[in-house]
Amino acid sequence: MTSRETVAVVVVTHNRADLLVGMLDGLAAQTHAPDAVIVIDNGSTDHTADVLSQRVARDDLPLEVITQENLGGAGGFHRGVRTAYDRGFDRIWLMDDDVVPAPDCLAALMAVDEDCLIAVREDLSGVMVEKAAVEFDLRNPLAIRPKRSTVDSAYADRASMPPLVEVQNVAFEGFMVRSSVVAEIGFPDPAFFIFYDDVDFAVRARESGRHVWAVRDAVLVRQLDFNQQHDLSGWKGFYMYRNLFVVHLRHGENVLVRLKPWLITLAVVLLSPVRGGRAEARNVIRAMASARGMRRVSDPARPPR
Known part of the structure; x- marks a missing residue:
């Protein structure tokens, strides 16, 4: 019975102490209480440590802090999922520090007997902003961006959704996975550092034969606006390019799709005099060189033995 399954929440945080307070308040208010809340503090230098120590003293959550x-x-999600898996929890619910679950969010997820689920995000005004891809195309070499459509582009609002919508990628904001999946496909890959680790994990799950379902009635409220546009000439741009390339090299369904990273690199370099400049060109060249060494899942992310 799904109601008897245990569930651990994994929260990764870095220098967002004030947002973390609301996130933990939301977990404490769940109608289905989590069996564990594992917070990975990724080297925060603000007052995150004080927030967490005060929360431990309140004793309103089964809280464990790993710094x-x-x-x-x-790296944070890898550590958290591995900890939850090693402790033997049946399900693992991954959460960022800038979202707040509605009180019945966890209950709605636990009521669905599927291996991979996501809560459906909305903004502070109640508008659905779920960016998980309904179609993530790793087959068509002419698809500039693999994310072809999203939940919030396919449905006008939450009310127009069916109870379950199949998606092809996820964000680690409200994603729930059974430990049996982790046992088969492994852990989130820490080699990504930021960006696309969640996409890679979802594609690996799908390659194992699992389906990923967005649960309409599981509401997750995002506290910040989406900012998916990053300076491609800066340090985040390196990871955006590299990790997008890694997803294509690992999971491209044909040779032409696996060649796309080289074509994108060439295009960026050729266009650099009119857009992006030398810094972006250097970034994309470095990204391509690094991605070539990441064609396989890193050793720490491989299935447990």
Whole structure:
């Protein structure tokens, strides 16, 4: 019975202490209480440690805090999922520090007997902003961006959705996975550092034969606006390019799709005099060189033995 399954929440945080307070308040208010809340503090230098110590003293959550150097979101989720898996929890619910679950969010997820689920995000005004891809195209070499459509582009609002919508990628904001999946496909890959670790994990799950379902009635409220536009000539741009390339190299369904990273690199370099400049050109060249060494899942992310 799904109601008897245990569930651990994994929260990754870095220098967002004030947002973390609301996130933890939301977990404490759940009608289905989590069995564990594992917070990975990724080397925060603000007052995150004070927030967490005060929360432990309140004793309103089964809270465990793990502090590590900043290994990026990917390193944080890897550590948290591995900890939850090693402790033997049946399901693992991944959460960022800038979202707040509605009180019945966890209950709605636990009521669905599927291996991979996501809560459906909305903004502070109640508008659905779920960016998980309904179609993530790793087959068509002419698709400039693999994310072809999203939940919030396919449905006008939450009310127009069916109870379950199949999606092809996820964000680690409200994603729930059964430990049996982790046992088969492994852990989130810390080598990504930031960006696309969640996409890679979802594609690996789908390649194992699992389906990923967005649960209409599981409401997750995002506290910040989406900012998916990053300076491609800066340090985040390197990871955006590299990790997008890695997803294509690992999971491209044909040779032409796996060649796309080289074509994108060439295009960016050729266009650099009129857009992006030398810094972006250097970034994309470095990204391509690094991605070539990441064609396989890194050793720490491989299935447990």
